[in-house]
Amino acid sequence: MTVVDNLMVGLETALTFQNLIYCLIGVTVGMVVGVLPGIGHLTAISLLLPLTFYAPVTAGLVMLAGIYYGAQYGGSIASIMINMPGTASSAVICLDGYPMTRQGKAGTALIITTIASFVGSCIAILLLIMLSPPLARAALSFHSADYFSMMALGLVAAGTLIQGSKFIGAASVAVGLLLGIVGTDVSSGTMRFTFGAPQLFDGISIVVIAMAFFGVTEVMTSIGRVRDHALNAKVTLRSMMPSRKDLAESRFPILRGSAVGSAVGILPGAGGGSMAAFMAYAVEKRLSRTPEKFGNGAIAGISAPEAANNAAAQSAFIPTLTLGIPGDAIMALILGALLVHGITPGPQVIADSPELFWGLAVSFLVGNFILLILNIPLMGVWVRLLRIPPTYLFPAITLFIAVGVYSVANISFDVFLVAGLGLIAYIMVAFGFEPAPLLLGYVLGPLIEENFRRALLISRGDFMIFVERPISAIFLVLSVLLVIWVVMGSRTPKTETKET
Amino acid sequence: MKRLLAAAIAAIVASGAAAQDDYPNRAITILVPFAPGGVVDLASRTIGEGLSRRLGQEVIVENRAGGSGFIAATAAAQADPDGYTLFMGEAGTLTINPSLFEDTPYDAEADFTTVSTITDTPLILVANKNADFKTFEEFLAAARAEPGRITYSSAGIGTLNHLAPEWMAMEGDLDIQHIPYKGGRPAATAVASGEVDISVVSYSSTKPFIDSGDVVVLATTSAERIDPSPDTPTMQEGGVPNIDTSQWTGLMAPAGTPDSILDMLNSTIAEILAEPEVAKTLTEAGAAPYPSSRADFDAMLDRLRGQFATIIETAGISAQ
Amino acid sequence: MPFKMRKDLGAGLIALAIGIAVCAISLTYRIGTPARMGPGLVPLVLGVVLVLSGIGAILTGLRNQELATEMRLRPMIMVTLSLIVFALTVERLGFVPASALLIVLSGLSESPPNWRALAILCVVLIPAAYFLFIVLLGIPAPAFDWNVR
Numbered sequence: 004m005t006v007v008d009n010l011m012v013g014l015e016t017a018l019t020f021q022n023l024i025y026c027l028i029g030v031t032v033g034m035v036v037g038v039l040p041g042i043g044h045l046t047a048i049s050l051l052l053p054l055t056f057y058a059p060v061t062a063g064l065v066m067l068a069g070i071y072y073g074a075q076y077g078g079s080i081a082s083i084m085i086n087m088p089g090t091a092s093s094a095v096i097c098l099d100g101y102p103m104t105r106q107g108k109a110g111t112a113l114i115i116t117t118i119a120s121f122v123g124s125c126i127a128i129l130l131l132i133m134l135s136p137p138l139a140r141a142a143l144s145f146h147s148a149d150y151f152s153m154m155a156l157g158l159v160a161a162g163t164l165i166q167g168s169k170f171i172g173a174a175s176v177a178v179g180l181l182l183g184i185v186g187t188d189v190s191s192g193t194m195r196f197t198f199g200a201p202q203l204f205d206g207i208s209i210v211v212i213a214m215a216f217f218g219v220t221e222v223m224t225s226i227g228r229v230r231d232h233a234l235n236a237k238v239t240l241r242s243m244m245p246s247r248k249d250l251a252e253s254r255f256p257i258l259r260g261s262a263v264g265s266a267v268g269i270l271p272g273a274g275g276g277s278m279a280a281f282m283a284y285a286v287e288k289r290l291s292r293t294p295e296k297f298g299n300g301a302i303a304g305i306s307a308p309e310a311a312n313n314a315a316a317q318s319a320f321i322p323t324l325t326l327g328i329p330g331d332a333i334m335a336l337i338l339g340a341l342l343v344h345g346i347t348p349g350p351q352v353i354a355d356s357p358e359l360f361w362g363l364a365v366s367f368l369v370g371n372f373i374l375l376i377l378n379i380p381l382m383g384v385w386v387r388l389l390r391i392p393p394t395y396l397f398p399a400i401t402l403f404i405a406v407g408v409y410s411v412a413n414i415s416f417d418v419f420l421v422a423g424l425g426l427i428a429y430i431m432v433a434f435g436f437e438p439a440p441l442l443l444g445y446v447l448g449p450l451i452e453e454n455f456r457r458a459l460l461i462s463r464g465d466f467m468i469f470v471e472r473p474i475s476a477i478f479l480v481l482s483v484l485l486v487i488w489v490v491m492g493s494r495t496p497k498t499e500t501k502e503t
Numbered sequence: 504m505k506r507l508l509a510a511a512i513a514a515i516v517a518s519g520a521a522a523q524d525d526y527p528n529r530a531i532t533i534l535v536p537f538a539p540g541g542v543v544d545l546a547s548r549t550i551g552e553g554l555s556r557r558l559g560q561e562v563i564v565e566n567r568a569g570g571s572g573f574i575a576a577t578a579a580a581q582a583d584p585d586g587y588t589l590f591m592g593e594a595g596t597l598t599i600n601p602s603l604f605e606d607t608p609y610d611a612e613a614d615f616t617t618v619s620t621i622t623d624t625p626l627i628l629v630a631n632k633n634a635d636f637k638t639f640e641e642f643l644a645a646a647r648a649e650p651g652r653i654t655y656s657s658a659g660i661g662t663l664n665h666l667a668p669e670w671m672a673m674e675g676d677l678d679i680q681h682i683p684y685k686g687g688r689p690a691a692t693a694v695a696s697g698e699v700d701i702s703v704v705s706y707s708s709t710k711p712f713i714d715s716g717d718v719v720v721l722a723t724t725s726a727e728r729i730d731p732s733p734d735t736p737t738m739q740e741g742g743v744p745n746i747d748t749s750q751w752t753g754l755m756a757p758a759g760t761p762d763s764i765l766d767m768l769n770s771t772i773a774e775i776l777a778e779p780e781v782a783k784t785l786t787e788a789g790a791a792p793y794p795s796s797r798a799d800f801d802a803m804l805d806r807l808r809g810q811f812a813t814i815i816e817t818a819g820i821s822a823q
Numbered sequence: 824m825p826f827k828m829r830k831d832l833g834a835g836l837i838a839l840a841i842g843i844a845v846c847a848i849s850l851t852y853r854i855g856t857p858a859r860m861g862p863g864l865v866p867l868v869l870g871v872v873l874v875l876s877g878i879g880a881i882l883t884g885l886r887n888q889e890l891a892t893e894m895r896l897r898p899m900i901m902v903t904l905s906l907i908v909f910a911l912t913v914e915r916l917g918f919v920p921a922s923a924l925l926i927v928l929s930g931l932s933e934s935p936p937n938w939r940a941l942a943i944l945c946v947v948l949i950p951a952a953y954f955l956f957i958v959l960l961g962i963p964a965p966a967f968d969w970n971v972r
Contacts, residue, residue: 056538057960143717146698168831170879174838177872181845184866187571189685192603192660192821193852193862201570201577201608219906223898227933345541347688354711355688394933394940399948401902401929402922405909406952410962412569418910426903433892434834452865453685460682461654461698464858532963565963 006132009361016362017369022065025058029066030370030377033073037093038081038388039396044074045439046221048336049213050400053407060344061359065366067340071333072124072316072367076374079116079309080385083109092277092312095284099297099304106300110242110382111249115302116309117378118245119257123310124371126261127268127317132364135353139325142350148458148468152478153328154451159482160270161331161440163489168435175437179444180451182212189449190456202416209339210411211421212445216438218404219425226397243382253306256287260307264314269321270330283311317367324352324360327450332439335446526586526764530561533589533754534579536572536596542790546621546752547591549784553775554768571661572596573608580614584759586768589618592755594663594748597804602812603661603820612808617800618754618765619772622790624705625729625749626667628738629718631697639722639741642701643675650678654699656690657683661820664690666811667703667724667748669818675743694718705750706731707789724748730791748807751793753800769797830891835880842873898932905929917968918957922949 016022036047048070055063078093083100096116103112162169162176185196186206197203260283267279287307288297297304319330320337327348329335341348346356353360378385408421432438462468470476531554535547544566551562567575572595579590592615601611628639636642646653657665660683672679682699684690691709694702695717703724712718722738723729726747738746754772756765775781776792785792795803815821849870855861905928912921923945930941956962 054960143692144696146696168834168880168883170876170883171831171834171838174834174873174876174880177869177876178838178841181841181866181869181873187660188862189659189683190860191853191862195852195862195866196848201573204570204573205568219902222929223895223902223932226898226902226929227895343538345538345544347686349689349692351688351692351711392940394930394937395944397932398926398929398941398944401905402925402948402952405906405913405925406922406956406962409910409913409964410956410960412567412574413565413963414567414574415910415914418906418913422903422906422910425906426899429899430894431834431837433894434837435830435891436834436837449685455865456860457682457684459857459860464856466857563961563963 009136009357010132010365012357013361013363013365016061016358017065017365021059022062022362022366023369025062025066026069026366026370027373029069030073030076030374032066033070033075034077034374034377034385035388036070037074037077038385039391044071044078045213045332045336045442046217046400047074048333049210049217050403050407052210052213052336052340053410055340056343056411060341060346060356061362063344064337064340064359064363065370067337068320068363068367069370071337072313072370073374075313075316076117076120076378077385078312079120079305080113080382081389083112083116083305084386085389092280092315093309094277095280095308095312096305098284099299099301102298102300103302103305108300110239111245111302112305113382114243114245114379115249115253115306117375119253119260119306119309120313121371121375122257123261123264123312123314124317124367126258127265127314128364128367128371130265130318131321131367135321135325135360135364138321139350139353142326145326145350145474146458146472147454147461148472149474149478150326150328151451151454151458152469152475152482153326154447154454156478156482156485157328157330158444158447158451159485161443163485167437171435172437172440175441176444178431178436179441180448182207182441183445183448184452186449189453190460200416202412202414206449207420207424208408208411208417209336209343209446211408211417211424213336213339213442214404214408214421215424216428216432216442218400219421220429220432220438222397222401222404223425223429225393226401228393239383243379249302252302256303256307257310259283259286259290260310261314263307264311265318267311268315268318268330277312279315280308280312283307320363320367324348324363325350327352329443329446332442335443338446526767527558527560529587530563531555531558531587531589532563532565533591534575534582535564535566535591536568536575536593538566538568542622542624542750542788543591543593543752545788546785546790549781550591550621550754550772550775553778553781554771557771557775571600571604573600576600576611576614577608579755579757580609582757584757584761586756586760586764588757589768590615590755590757591621591752593752594750594807595661597753597755598807599661599663599666599811599815601808602815605821612804614758615755616758616760616765617797617804618756619769619797620751620753620793620795620800620803621772621776622752622785623749623793624707624751624790625731626663626703626724627706627709627729627732627735628668628671628701628703628721628724629691629694629709629713630701630721631694631699632717632719633697634700634719636721637719639736639738642721643677643742646675646677646679651680653677653701654680654682656693656699656702657681658687658690659683659685661815663748663750664703665820666814667746668701669820670746670748670810670814671703671724671738671743673814673817674745675738691718705789710789748810750790751803752790765797828891828893829884829887830889831880831884831887833884833891835877835882835884837877838873838880839877842870842875842877845870845873897934901932902929913964915968917966918953918964919949919966922952 055067079096082093082096083104086097086101100112187204188195263283264279287303288294319334322328322330323334329338338348405418408417458468533547533551535544537543547564551564555562576596582588597611600607636645655668687708690702691704693699695712720735722741723735724746773794776794782792849863849867852863853861854863905925909921909925926944927941930936
């Protein structure tokens, strides 16, 4: 099939009434939660995951993905207006977005980020459409050893991005991996860590893990807190008209940001948007002839990272859909949603379910158009969302957690589990455990173990299989280089300021 | 036994209240041991929709996935035997689990009674295109020449794709090595990529690889040749006796459900499965409509339970 | 602040405790050989990783005085309790009472609780959630029920 044929399949799927509605719901919900500080997109996707189990698989994924990139758009609004990032990946936008607001240029900042988001997404979507089929074809010949090495690189990369203590980071990943292997062992049929409960034979549901670590933790952290922030700036349609100069100044930053974001998003374990945004910001600052402007409302300081985090949000789907290897926690959730629908993510997805893959790809384009069109007239509404009192928000989220978890298998057992795990998660996070690499570990854990043991079963115990297969060897070398680079890097004294 | 007695009493009490005459007078629930998606879920929804249309009562399809089917099967086994709770079973929950697990929380034989089989998905033996055998006979010769060399993929321990090759190995006196995967698709992809040599898979899930020439079809595990691939010989034709298995689904009711209800459901299901629309929906998912009498279904369960018990014991398979 | 609230020290102790428990349980599974690895090997390795990283964190924690994020006891108790009560009541009392109990209990996290907001939430949210989950998505839970077993 040619690209045109594929896109036709995609258009037919994405433009059905049902999928359009799900897309619209997804991006709108994404915008709302993106704007609301305190509910990150991981929390939002965790909360809405069970809902998608009741939709047809394509529609469900269209909605989930919509929430994700919708939240990327929305996240920057809170950053710009109140200097509080709505999502982690828009933290960089605060640096120059909030100064612009104080200079009375909130409207310009909002519209420039909207345009940057749109362009960044579109470029990454084109990449997804062009790159996925050949990658999937190549991946059909991958063996268990290759998958093991690729996922090992992903975990190592995720581990190196951990900001706090490396020990606690490693422990977070290990706990995630262990949570992932609860249940029936694929290779032997043994029940592990199930304590005789049949409800655990198939493992702990991803919904329970996600709700515990991102839902319950969030609620316990934020419930009953008074939110105090000033929301003074008014946003009118007129103030949103960007000047010719603003557009000219952001043109190249947007393109460069899109390139950086697309590339970072594909890497396994690169952590998606936030890493891409930080890198794009650093690139712009280095290339700029006026680096002193950065931090004081430089327009390139919002356009490049915003393009980058949206591009990364889209290109992250490439390894997830073609290889079945999630790059970050959100892709892990998307992978979980596919599994629940009985679709094993991997190279066969494009061939088996072309309408799913191409429909999803085209729905990304549709969704981004909807966001662009929706955002300009509705910007005022989004800004007003920042005023919702938390008193109403958090009991509602708690109810959503309970019902959502219950709905997965219609058993109260899972609700007890989320209560217990949620409490433990809250304590662990307070002591510095990182929930995002933990969730990635949870999804990758059983896959890594399964592929590792299977590779050795096939080689009859010969570890050389991981080096003899060229693809596996390449990824193992990359992992080792990454570890060496991190160890060397941490030895040289850093001049940069410490994170607070 | 106590439960059976209680069930029988309950059934008599219920029939005394003339429950059978106006059955169904409220919603019927079909418990499904798998998550939405997949053939078992599809069979349940298709039949549920048909029953609801013909009986004029709502039919709720309730997915209670997990625990190797334990959760749904146990709930169904303990439900009142009044025809309002039914259970969509398949090879695993009804015929394999009793031998695979030391202890199951339900008794697949005593807790259930048959209503009707619903669908049948034929299984085929395929080999990677680069394997040094192209026919079933050549495969048998190769496997006997070098015991333990040939590897096969399965969808997991104790799945039909695991037990069918073990059955073949037992009857054909072969030594082949099991490589488990998680699910049918990865197992099929593994043969296509050449990571393993052979696999017993459903025809529908392997069709893309057959069409692309990545795998070659050697034989079918059914007793007779199958519709989608009439040129493929059966294993019995190829000289391995007794092999007769496929992936089927069948509707069950808690033991003690009145026969009049079961017979009425059986004949209604036969009518539903004869509808062209229903046949089309099922066939598109690779499953043929498979109506049967209750006696035939009972006989099949008996035969398969005995068969799988022997295979599991011979091959030394266990889940702890 | 008691010293147990120190960040690295606390995290290290948590990791150490989980690690030891995991190792102990893993040893009850078969470990196996490289060619036929048993189900116990990978969890055992992960348990050891947890023990080692736990010790590492404890050692850094002896020097590093940084405190853990302050934990809020009231939400911890009330939110957990609200979920447990929901799990206990949803099949026995029905969806509506279970939801109401959950909203009120989780609302008690705030002190003093905002009763007006909780009442509004009960009136507005429960019918909406009932419509979304039970009517639209068909989750099999009754609105009201009474089968305390």
